[in-house]
Amino acid sequence: MRMRRLPSHPAFRLEGRSRHFQSFWELELTPGEETASHQHYESEEVIYLVSGQALVTVARQEKPVQPGEVVLVPPRTDHVIANRSEELVHALTVESRLDLGGEEQPPKVATPEEAQRAVEEAQKSARTIEQLMGGLPKDVDEAVAIRTIVELFDIGGNLSEQIEQSLGLDNATGISALGQVERKIMSAVVEITSRYRRQEKGGGGGGPSSGRFNWG
Numbered sequence: 001m002r003m004r005r006l007p008s009h010p011a012f013r014l015e016g017r018s019r020h021f022q023s024f025w026e027l028e029l030t031p032g033e034e035t036a037s038h039q040h041y042e043s044e045e046v047i048y049l050v051s052g053q054a055l056v057t058v059a060r061q062e063k064p065v066q067p068g069e070v071v072l073v074p075p076r077t078d079h080v081i082a083n084r085s086e087e088l089v090h091a092l093t094v095e096s097r098l099d100l101g102g103e104e105q106p107p108k109v110a111t112p113e114e115a116q117r118a119v120e121e122a123q124k125s126a127r128t129i130e131q132l133m134g135g136l137p138k139d140v141d142e143a144v145a146i147r148t149i150v151e152l153f154d155i156g157g158n159l160s161e162q163i164e165q166s167l168g169l170d171n172a173t174g175i176s177a178l179g180q181v182e183r184k185i186m187s188a189v190v191e192i193t194s195r196y197r198r199q200e201k202g203g204g205g206g207g208p209s210s211g212r213f214n215w216g
Contacts, residue, residue: 034082045073053090122177
């Protein structure tokens with residue numbers, strides 16, 4: 001799998017319904033490859049298939065997508081792009097943060113009690129991540145790696161929902177608490193990938209990689 005972030009043109013402002021254009025990606029999947037299931041908390045994503053035959057799963061609904069077709073993925077919706085064909089899949093994706101409120105609203109000011117709860121929930125999530133990683137073997141196979149990464153993203157998603165309900169995700173206290181845990185999650189994902197690759201290089205059981213972690 002190959003992903004490349006594409007630069008936007010500096011002379012044109014990318015604005016419209018979305019108040020913040022986040023990123024534009026080029027994606028290539030060889031036969032048998034697929035992206036990990038993921039979601040974007042405050043962003044919608046547009047997937048445009050340039051070439052190949054893709055299977056796109058959005059909220060557990062899998063549909064074939066043909067070249068020239070567009071798929072819209074709502075915020076906080078699990079989605080996967082898979083290549084089950086014998087040819088290369090080439091797609092472009094655009095992420096944009098939604099303007100859900102019309103006129104921009106001022107950030108919510110957290111009470112001391114709300115801020116403390118956000119910090120405590122973030123600390124609790126961080127401890128859960130540490131426990132999860134502490135019980136992980138030195139070398140992991142594909143099944144363990146995928147299961148653990150899914151658990152990590154679930155931790156982040158649950159914390160995001162809790163903070164949004166109590167503080168709102170435009171609140172500085174909530175963003176800071178969530179950001180600390182998200183960085184811890186990404187560090188854990190990197191560590192899991194390292195352990196998976198080490199096991200693969202050492203020939204410690206199992207055949208070739210499925211491509212899901214073939215990021216090199």
